[in-house]
Amino acid sequence: MTRYAMVIDTKTCVGCTDCVDACRMENDVPAGLCYDWVVEATSGTYPDLSTEFRSERCNHCSHPTCVEACPTGASQTWNASNIVVVDATICTGCKACIAACPYDARLIMMPDGYIGKCTFCVQRVAKGLDPACVSVCPARAMYFGLPDDPGSEVGRLLATRDWYTLAPETGNQPNVYYLR
Amino acid sequence: MQRRDFLKLSATLGGGALLGPLAGCAREAAWQRMMQAGPAKVSRTVCNMCFWSCAAEMHVQDGTPWKITGNPDDPHCAGRLCTRGTAGLGAYYDPNRLVKPLLRVNRGGGQEFSVVRWDDALDFTAGKLQKLAAEHGPDRVAAMVHGAGAAHFAHLLRAFGTDALAEPAFAQCRGPRDTGFFLTFGQGISSPEQTDMENARCVVLIGAHIGENLHNSQVRSFADAIRNDATIITVDPRFSVAAGKARHWLPIKPGTDIALLLGWINVIISERLYDPGHVARNTLGFAELAGYIAPFTPEWAYGETGIEAARIRETARIMALHAPATVVHPGRHAVWWGDDTQRARAMAILAGLLGVWGAKGGYYLAERVAVPDYPTPAYPVPKSSWRDLTLKQFPLAGAPVTNVLLDDMASDAPHYRALLVYSTNLPMTMPNAPAQLARAAQKLDLIAVSDVQPSEMTGFADVVLPECTYLERYDALRNEDERDPCIALRAPTLPVLGESKPGWWIAKQLAERLGLHAYFPWGDYSQVLDWQLQRLGSSLSEMAQVGVKHFARQTPPYFTPGAPQEFKTPSGKIELYSETLAAAGFDPLPRYTRHAERPEGFYHLNYGRAPQHSFSRTQNNPVLYQLMPENLVWLHPLAATAFDIKDGAYIRLVNQDGVVSNKVRVRVTERTRPDSVWLVHGFGHTAQGLELAYGRGAADSSLITRVPCDPIMGGTAMRGNFVTFRKEAAA
Numbered sequence: 001m002t003r004y005a006m007v008i009d010t011k012t013c014v015g016c017t018d019c020v021d022a023c024r025m026e027n028d029v030p031a032g033l034c035y036d037w038v039v040e041a042t043s044g045t046y047p048d049l050s051t052e053f054r055s056e057r058c059n060h061c062s063h064p065t066c067v068e069a070c071p072t073g074a075s076q077t078w079n080a081s082n083i084v085v086v087d088a089t090i091c092t093g094c095k096a097c098i099a100a101c102p103y104d105a106r107l108i109m110m111p112d113g114y115i116g117k118c119t120f121c122v123q124r125v126a127k128g129l130d131p132a133c134v135s136v137c138p139a140r141a142m143y144f145g146l147p148d149d150p151g152s153e154v155g156r157l158l159a160t161r162d163w164y165t166l167a168p169e170t171g172n173q174p175n176v177y178y179l180r
Numbered sequence: 181m182q183r184r185d186f187l188k189l190s191a192t193l194g195g196g197a198l199l200g201p202l203a204g205c206a207r208e209a210a211w212q213r214m215m216q217a218g219p220a221k222v223s224r225t226v227c228n229m230c231f232w233s234c235a236a237e238m239h240v241q242d243g244t245p246w247k248i249t250g251n252p253d254d255p256h257c258a259g260r261l262c263t264r265g266t267a268g269l270g271a272y273y274d275p276n277r278l279v280k281p282l283l284r285v286n287r288g289g290g291q292e293f294s295v296v297r298w299d300d301a302l303d304f305t306a307g308k309l310q311k312l313a314a315e316h317g318p319d320r321v322a323a324m325v326h327g328a329g330a331a332h333f334a335h336l337l338r339a340f341g342t343d344a345l346a347e348p349a350f351a352q353c354r355g356p357r358d359t360g361f362f363l364t365f366g367q368g369i370s371s372p373e374q375t376d377m378e379n380a381r382c383v384v385l386i387g388a389h390i391g392e393n394l395h396n397s398q399v400r401s402f403a404d405a406i407r408n409d410a411t412i413i414t415v416d417p418r419f420s421v422a423a424g425k426a427r428h429w430l431p432i433k434p435g436t437d438i439a440l441l442l443g444w445i446n447v448i449i450s451e452r453l454y455d456p457g458h459v460a461r462n463t464l465g466f467a468e469l470a471g472y473i474a475p476f477t478p479e480w481a482y483g484e485t486g487i488e489a490a491r492i493r494e495t496a497r498i499m500a501l502h503a504p505a506t507v508v509h510p511g512r513h514a515v516w517w518g519d520d521t522q523r524a525r526a527m528a529i530l531a532g533l534l535g536v537w538g539a540k541g542g543y544y545l546a547e548r549v550a551v552p553d554y555p556t557p558a559y560p561v562p563k564s565s566w567r568d569l570t571l572k573q574f575p576l577a578g579a580p581v582t583n584v585l586l587d588d589m590a591s592d593a594p595h596y597r598a599l600l601v602y603s604t605n606l607p608m609t610m611p612n613a614p615a616q617l618a619r620a621a622q623k624l625d626l627i628a629v630s631d632v633q634p635s636e637m638t639g640f641a642d643v644v645l646p647e648c649t650y651l652e653r654y655d656a657l658r659n660e661d662e663r664d665p666c667i668a669l670r671a672p673t674l675p676v677l678g679e680s681k682p683g684w685w686i687a688k689q690l691a692e693r694l695g696l697h698a699y700f701p702w703g704d705y706s707q708v709l710d711w712q713l714q715r716l717g718s719s720l721s722e723m724a725q726v727g728v729k730h731f732a733r734q735t736p737p738y739f740t741p742g743a744p745q746e747f748k749t750p751s752g753k754i755e756l757y758s759e760t761l762a763a764a765g766f767d768p769l770p771r772y773t774r775h776a777e778r779p780e781g782f783y784h785l786n787y788g789r790a791p792q793h794s795f796s797r798t799q800n801n802p803v804l805y806q807l808m809p810e811n812l813v814w815l816h817p818l819a820a821t822a823f824d825i826k827d828g829a830y831i832r833l834v835n836q837d838g839v840v841s842n843k844v845r846v847r848v849t850e851r852t853r854p855d856s857v858w859l860v861h862g863f864g865h866t867a868q869g870l871e872l873a874y875g876r877g878a879a880d881s882s883l884i885t886r887v888p889c890d891p892i893m894g895g896t897a898m899r900g901n902f903v904t905f906r907k908e909a910a911a
Contacts, residue, residue: 012403014391014421016791017807018263024803025247025266028210031806042419046816046850047431051424072204088209093202114205123214136249138260138396139403 002081003062004120005147005175006134007154007163008055013141015040015053019133026121026132033107035118036133055133055142058105058118059166059174060084069100075115078122082175085122088114102170120144147175220246224727226658226670228650229264229271230794231327231349232256232372232395233658235728236265238651238673245269245674248651251727255397255664256372262394263791263807270803271632271649272674276871278634278646279678293644298679298689305643306693308626309340312598318342319562322585322596326604328655328670329647329683332705333602333630336687338559339699344566344596346580348609351895357514359578359893360524363758365537366748368578369510370546370661372397378404379541381502384495385414386437386527388511391421394791395512411502413495415440417786418814418858419851428495434784434856434899435517435775436485441526442772443481443489444496446473448533453500458535462745465757465768469529472769484772503534505541518888518897521576522770525758529770532754537747538739545738546661549731552715554708556699569595574894575764581894582610589620598626602683603647607636608796608862611884611896630686633800634869646680653682654705657712665731667716669709669723766892775900776886779836782902783819784856787880796862796881799873811863811877812847815905816854820846823905833857833903835883843908844878857903 017038029035036057043050060082067075067084074091077084086097086106091114098106098115109116121131129135134142145154154177157163162180207213220239227236227248234257239246248268252259261268271277281301282293296304312320318341325333326347334345350358358368377383378401390402405412406425414426415437423429432440448454449470459466478489478496485492499506508531514520536542566580569588574581586606588594599620607614617640621627629641638644647653651674658668684705691700702708710720718729739745749755762768778784792808793799813833815825825831827848833841842864852858863877884898 009407011425012406014394014399014403014425014791016263016391016394016399018261018266018394018791020807021263021266021803022247024806025269027214028246031802034806042849042851044850046419046852046854047429049419049424049429049850051419051421051851053421074204085211086209088205088207088212090204091202092204109209112205112207113202114209116209119211121211123211123217126215132247136260136266138257138262138394138399139391140260140400141403 001062002079003146003148003175004060004081004083004125005145005154005177006120006131007143007157007177007179009141009179010052010054011179012139013053013055014139016138018136018138019055019142022132022136023118027119030110033109033116035116054178056103056166057176058084059103059172059176060120062173062175063171065100065102065170065172066097066106069096071096083120083122083125084117085119086115086117088112091115102167102172103174217241223673224251224669224671224724225651225673226655226668227261227265227268228327228670229268229798230395232397233328233660233668234261234265234396235668236261236268237727245272251668253726254668254728255662255666257396258400260396260400262396262399264394264794264798264804265396267801267803268651270801271798272651272677274633274800274802276634276800276869277632277649277677277680278638278644279680281646281679282641282644284642298681301643301645302689302693305626305628305645306690309598309694312625313341316597317563319344319564320596321598321600322346322589323600323602324348324582324585324604324606325602328658330602331656332684332687333600335699336691336696337600339556339691339696340694341560341562343562344580344585346566346582346585348582348604348606350579351581351583351893352515352609353513355515355579355893356520356890356895357510357512357524359576360521361510361528362578363521363576363760364525364528364532364749364755372660372662373510373512374543374546374661374663375401375507375509376541376544377401377410377507378408380405380410380505380507381541382411382413382499382506383509384499384507385412385416385422385509386511387416387516388509389416389420389422389788391425392791393512393789411498413498417784417853417856420788428491428498430487430491430495431853433484433486434786434853438519438523438526438770438772439476439481439484440487440492441523441530442473442476442770443478443485443492444499445469445526445530445533446476447478447493447496448500448530449473451497453497454533455503455535457742459533462535462754463532464751464753464755468757469769476772484774499534502541504536504539506534506536507542508534508536515890515895515897516899517775518890518900519771519773520890520895520897521892522767526770529756532756537754538745540738544663545735546663547665547733547735548661549659549665549667549716551657551659551667551712554702554711556701564595570894574889574892576760577893582606583889583896584894586610586613586616586620589624590616594620594623597624599624599628601627601629601637603631605635605637605796607640608879608881611881611887611898630683632680634867635796636865636867639867645686646678647683647686648676648680652676652680654684654709657709663737665733666728668728671724761892778855778902782836782904784853784899785833785835785880785883785901785903786856786858786899787861788858790860793860793862796865799863799865799876800870802872805872809872809876810845811860813844813878814847814849814852814858816852817848817850818854819857820848823907825905825907830908832906832908833878833883834906835885836902837885839883839885840906841878841883842875
């Protein structure tokens with residue numbers, strides 16, 4: 001399996017939500033919906049504070065419970081990789097995948113009714129491009145690539161920086177990493 | 181912005197569409213369609229979602245505008261547009277855009293706008309101007325403008341015979357900064373700011389909230405500084421995004437920045453942390469400064485600012501340790517307390533002592549391209565100048581002051597009798613402007629407004645001249661002070677919607693009606709651009725391909741270390757002590773003044789920017805609206821508890837003069853100082869034509885009613901206002 005990962009540096013992320021915007025424009029996301037979103041986490045009391053911004057989305061898990069839960073095969077991985085996509089033409093909108101996703105990263109595409117989600121911009125990845133969110137980030141806080149290749153930038157970052165993933169305890173093996 | 185907001189929104193949008201099981205969707209998902217799509221058609225332009233003017237690329241897929249991305253060859257954006265630039269198509273498609281000329285008419289005892297033909301709108305405007313010129317002289321016209329398209333109207337009005345062309349960018353924004361740096365270094369700070377953050381070892385931000393202030397290359401180079409592990413020192417009463425990136429956040433008491441700056445200068449001088457060779461070679465007035473600064477110890481500064489003396493010493497030593505690779509960031513919106521030029525002077529003196537100007541990691545030396553002017557006749561000398569009124573009040577104002585002009589127009593016997601407004605929403609930009617404009621509207625012979633949307637300003641217009649968006653027009657070449665000199669071209673990338681027209685067309689049409697053909701001796705503005713480009717060794721067709729063209733620097737970006745430096749001040753040196761200020765009757769060294777204390781039960785009203793919006797211009801953009809539909813007022817938990825206000829509740833803010841805001845949602849957060857509230861500027865629109873933005877959030881500008889002016893240059897100080905809270909009945 002080719003494993004793609006997104007690495008997001010919370011040290012330089014300024015929480016500007018340009019990633020959300022770029023995703024909307026690139027993927028023609030309908031008004032009111034979004035495939036990615038930004039969480040602000042502030043801790044402490046004035047003036048001893050810290051704030052972290054996290055651009056969140058589908059984690060394109062190596063063990064994707066959503067794909068396993070899908071009764072029609074609409075939720076599937078793309079081209080022997082970990083990139084999870086939904087084939088709208090065979091999606092029945094049953095929402096089993098929504099229940100199976102630990103990240104609340106799937107949504108009902110109104111008005112069509114199929115399930116939508118972040119695809120890591122698979123149409124761009126297929127051309128060797130970064131996902132739209134990564135390529136727009138004005139702080140250059142986002143990286144995309146092959147983490148198992150030690151020569152890749154994401155591989156180097158994960159080898160040299162302290163990182164965490166969201167909800168690793170689920171066993172889904174998420175592939176969106178946050179650098180501290 | 182939390183994802184829950186989106187889900188709530190989606191529930192609203194999808195209300196009523198209860199879904200039964202599908203047998204598979206009839207359409208493929210977007211990713212499936214895009215997998216099979218051919219290449220998009222790409223054309224190049226320059227963004228105008230804010231004034232940073234990043235070079236951009238419009239992608240049109242199968243005839244449908246798809247997305248706008250950054251031009252990778254552009255130093256302003258490096259291929260990455262910001263949140264607003266990415267949402268540029270929202271401005272194009274905004275259903276509330278102005279697409280037809282409007283004329284104020286009397287009807288049924290009231291007034292209303294009537295849709296008219298362009299000829300009617302232009303004839304009306306030119307007729308009023310001609311009548312005014314005949315009766316009073318053409319110099320009695322004033323204009324207030326903003327942005328790249330302002331050049332067309334400035335050219336028109338200078339040709340007509342007036343020089344009263346003011347930008348809120350001066351007296352409501354950068355003026356004090358640029359004046360303070362001009363007095364010290366002989367030139368102001370440029371835009372883009374020449375802060376060499378990518379090479380800095382230390383970055384000092386004083387109220388500048390980079391990150392929330394999403395000036396593209398500023399954010400990029402600030403992030404570079406973080407990546408390079410430069411020491412960030414952020415001074416802000418609020419735990420801003422930039423404060424969150426800082427090793428040293430100094431949560432200063434509002435209004436005491438000059439005290440902190442004097443304390444820092446005191447440490448640097450008393451501990452001899454400066455380079456004596458640099459000070460001797462390149463500065464003037466060090467002895468006066470050293471004598472003056474002695475009493476302003478960190479212990480003294482602590483009493484004013486609340487920042488411990490030890491932290492003032494420590495941060496001053498860090499700045500000096502890394503100097504000259506220390507960016508003392510000049511900030512941008514600088515009209516705070518009325519002594520703002522003096523605060524900018526204190527920042528410039530600090531930077532001057534540290535040898536930052538012209539140093540790698542400090543302020544690089546900017547250059548611009550010598551773009552020739554298209555040949556037109558010389559402008560007539562106006563019979564009166566903006567200086568006549570302005571310099572009497574503000575002797576060192578280096579540019580026309582909007583508030584001086586507006587005060588005049590609202591007076592009993594105004595000198596200026598007509599006002600042209602281009603692309604600036606004065607009622608939300610200038611404090612107290614709605615009342616002033618209402619008075620002026622009773623006196624003036626003409627208020628003409630050109631804008632792309634039905635803003636609060638258009639409500640005061642006699643005639644509305646609808647401009648098309650930046651995506652549909654040519655503008656003057658982008659040519660700014662840069663690290664790497666370059667030009668960029670705004671060119672039409674999409675068909676013009678409705679009857680809206682480019683600014684250059686509107687200006688030319690007026691010129692022709694005013695007998696000023698000779699100043700617009702071309703058919704289409706693209707001819708002017710091509711003429712200029714040919715003389716720069718390029719052409720319109722080349723620029724259509726590249727979007728940005730680079731030119732070699734003529735001089736190095738930094739001074740040679742150790743060599744004498746030349747400044748454009750009267751003395752040729754960095755003027756720590758300013759004879760110019762002394763001669764004009766001002767403090768030659770910056771004086772700290774205590775500002776108004778907050779009344780019991782009131783809180784400092786602080787305001788700023790969000791990365792999703794520009795001024796009051798973008799709240800109705802349907803794409804940006806989704807990211808940030810309203811502003812929130814930030815309350816510290818102690819304030820919220822004192823007033824029994826819950827997070828998420830709607831309240832109204834009431835200022836010290838009893839002015840009540842629109843209702844605004846509360847965010848209870850530790851990130852604001854217990855004595856201060858904060859909200860994002862630009863919300864609380866009252867223009868009903870902006871259907872998304874109307875009535876959403878509160879306008880800080882409506883609560884800023886105490887506005888002392890900077891006596892040196894006329895800037896309107898907007899920070900000395902205070903609010904308390906009025907609870908809204910539950911909806």
